[in-house]
Amino acid sequence: MDRRKIEESIFKCLMVIATLTILSILILIVATVVIKGLPAMNLSMITQTPKGGFYLGKEGGILNAILGSLYLAGGATFLTIFISLPIVLYMNVYAKRNSFFLTFTRFSFDVMWGVPSIVYGAFGFTIMLTLGLRASLLGGIIAVSFLVLPVMSRSMDEVVRMVPAELLEASYALGATRLETAFKVVVKQALPGILTAVLIAFGRGIGDAASVIFTAGFTDYIPYSLFRPAATLPLAIFFQLGTPFPEVQERAYASALILTMIILIICIASRILTKRFTKHVIK
Amino acid sequence: MNDLEINMDFRTHIRTDQLSVHYGKDAALKNISVDIPEKKITAIIGPSGCGKTTLLKSFNRLIDPIDGTKVTGKVLVHGEDIYDQKVDVTSIRKKMGLLSQRPYPLPMSIYDNIAYGPRIHGIKNKTKLDELVERYLKLSSLWSEVKDRLHEPASKLSIGQQQRLCLARGLAVEPEIILGDEPTSALDPNSSQRIEQRFLELKNQYTIVIVTHILRQAKRLADYLIFLYLGELIEYGPAEEIFENPKKEMTREYIKGIIS
Numbered sequence: 129m130d131r132r133k134i135e136e137s138i139f140k141c142l143m144v145i146a147t148l149t150i151l152s153i154l155i156l157i158v159a160t161v162v163i164k165g166l167p168a169m170n171l172s173m174i175t176q177t178p179k180g181g182f183y184l185g186k187e188g189g190i191l192n193a194i195l196g197s198l199y200l201a202g203g204a205t206f207l208t209i210f211i212s213l214p215i216v217l218y219m220n221v222y223a224k225r226n227s228f229f230l231t232f233t234r235f236s237f238d239v240m241w242g243v244p245s246i247v248y249g250a251f252g253f254t255i256m257l258t259l260g261l262r263a264s265l266l267g268g269i270i271a272v273s274f275l276v277l278p279v280m281s282r283s284m285d286e287v288v289r290m291v292p293a294e295l296l297e298a299s300y301a302l303g304a305t306r307l308e309t310a311f312k313v314v315v316k317q318a319l320p321g322i323l324t325a326v327l328i329a330f331g332r333g334i335g336d337a338a339s340v341i342f343t344a345g346f347t348d349y350i351p352y353s354l355f356r357p358a359a360t361l362p363l364a365i366f367f368q369l370g371t372p373f374p375e376v377q378e379r380a381y382a383s384a385l386i387l388t389m390i391i392l393i394i395c396i397a398s399r400i401l402t403k404r405f406t407k408h409v410i411k
Numbered sequence: 412m413n414d415l416e417i418n419m420d421f422r423t424h425i426r427t428d429q430l431s432v433h434y435g436k437d438a439a440l441k442n443i444s445v446d447i448p449e450k451k452i453t454a455i456i457g458p459s460g461c462g463k464t465t466l467l468k469s470f471n472r473l474i475d476p477i478d479g480t481k482v483t484g485k486v487l488v489h490g491e492d493i494y495d496q497k498v499d500v501t502s503i504r505k506k507m508g509l510l511s512q513r514p515y516p517l518p519m520s521i522y523d524n525i526a527y528g529p530r531i532h533g534i535k536n537k538t539k540l541d542e543l544v545e546r547y548l549k550l551s552s553l554w555s556e557v558k559d560r561l562h563e564p565a566s567k568l569s570i571g572q573q574q575r576l577c578l579a580r581g582l583a584v585e586p587e588i589i590l591g592d593e594p595t596s597a598l599d600p601n602s603s604q605r606i607e608q609r610f611l612e613l614k615n616q617y618t619i620v621i622v623t624h625i626l627r628q629a630k631r632l633a634d635y636l637i638f639l640y641l642g643e644l645i646e647y648g649p650a651e652e653i654f655e656n657p658k659k660e661m662t663r664e665y666i667k668g669i670i671s
Contacts, residue, residue: 292515294511294513294515295515295517295518297473297509297511297515298509298511298515298517298577298580299517299527300473300504301471301473301504301507301508301509301581301590302504302505302508302527302528302531302580302581302584303501303502303504303505303528303531303532303584304501304527304528304531305501305531308531312517312527312531313517313518316517316518316519317518407564408518408519408520408564408565408566409518409566410515410516410517410518410565410566411566
């Protein structure tokens with residue numbers, strides 16, 4: 129057989145193996161969570177807060193952590209939009225193309241993306257000390273904002289960069305300012321990608337444990353104040369897995385299942401939103 | 412340069428005076444001095460990479476944002492130096508409508524595409540906007556095709572319709588000048604013809620400058636010709652004269668198709 133044909137089939141084979149490996153890992157993770165968690169799953173898990181003796185296997189649920197996580201990731205994501213969007217619009221509409229500034233900013237975000245979340249936790253903690261805050265929902269929101277800022281900015285940057293230069297020119301040629309062009313043309317054109325970036329950031333924020341250990345603390349109560357500690361799902365999983373009781377450990381898997389479901393819902397929502405907002409996008 | 416100063420009987424709309432443009436170290440335009448007549452069609456011709464588009468885009472300062480661009484000399488629009496520090500760039504651009512090589516409708520509905528310009532220049536009144544949209548869609552002969560789907564995305568139009576939409580969008584800011592950068596190069600013959608037809612009708616009201624690499628198109632449309640070669644102005648004057656009796660050897664060769 130021809131050497132090039134053999135090459136072709138070997139590499140095709142390797143690619144298929146790589147793809148199948150990734151797929152099976154994903155399936156294994158989901159299967160583990162479902163199989164181990166489903167028996168402990170019941171309505172009270174998502175409607176009740178931990179009752180006395182919850183961590184010994186008694187009644188209650190993890191509503192505190194579900195709500196805590198949603199508030200925390202939601203708050204942090206919302207806050208970050210107001211930082212990321214201006215940065216990204218500045219980078220792509222105002223700043224000189226191919227400038228050192230742009231390269232440096234993108235590189236900084238890449239570095240920030242790689243910084244371990246526990247470092248953001250520690251950093252957030254020192255900021256809290258300076259501000260005189262205790263472990264609280266607000267503290268957690270600040271730390272998670274740092275964590276998701278590079279994720280959101282870089283994802284937005286990638287889509288906003290794709291907006292054709294001619295589209296900006298078309299707007300300038302009509303006498304539009306850069307600001308008008310940024311918000312009326314660039315944001316509209318990149319909207320599906322911008323929404324996806326926001327949801328990716330939310331997904332990253334809701335699943336992180338290390339950044340919230342010191343900053344958000346943990347509580348059995350539903351968060352009712354920004355200045356009070358808030359429970360989070362990753363920490364709820366951590367604490368339940370750490371007990372010696374099998375029924376509590378099972379609940380940890382049920383909690384993991386809930387977290388996974390939330391992320392799944394976000395992924396689906398992002399797909400639907402993306403479709404809805406591509407109506408006007410110029411290809 | 413003296414032999415280029417032919418007697419031309421027109422009112423100058425755009426004048427370039429010793430205009431040079433550098434992208435980094437490369438000179439895209441070298442000392443161009445031309446007069447663009449009012450309410451005529453002027454075609455900029457020349458081989459690829461000769462600076463045609465740069466010259467066109469220097470008229471509405473669209474070459475401003477490109478990095479490392481250096482502009483020296485002057486571009487005067489009705490005597491006003493548009494590269495003057497004090498000039499508001501948006502007011503310069505408002506005076507000119509631009510058609511690019513490929514139509515780029517804005518990511519919004521057909522209606523909003525036309526209303527975009529008038530809205531940013533302060534027209535908020537719904538009836539007035541409706542009126543403008545209808546008038547300019549008619550002027551670009553798109554009205555009958557889109558009047559029942561004004562609120563559908565502009566991206567759904569065919570490419571030929573998109574180019575006419577871009578024309579209408581440009582006209583809606585009530586410019587004095589229409590700039591076309593090879594405006595028919597992405598279009599099918601039928602759509603190209605419609606655009607050319609529009610230009611011939613519009614030249615009574617607007618000054619039109621087009622870049623084209625199609626000599627026959629220049630012949631069909633142009634009243635005046637500017638021939639550029641490697642960033643230098645080789646010849647300019649009334650189109651008929653240049654086509655029939657070019658003064659420069661290089662122009663003659665280009666028209667005959669010897670250099671391209």
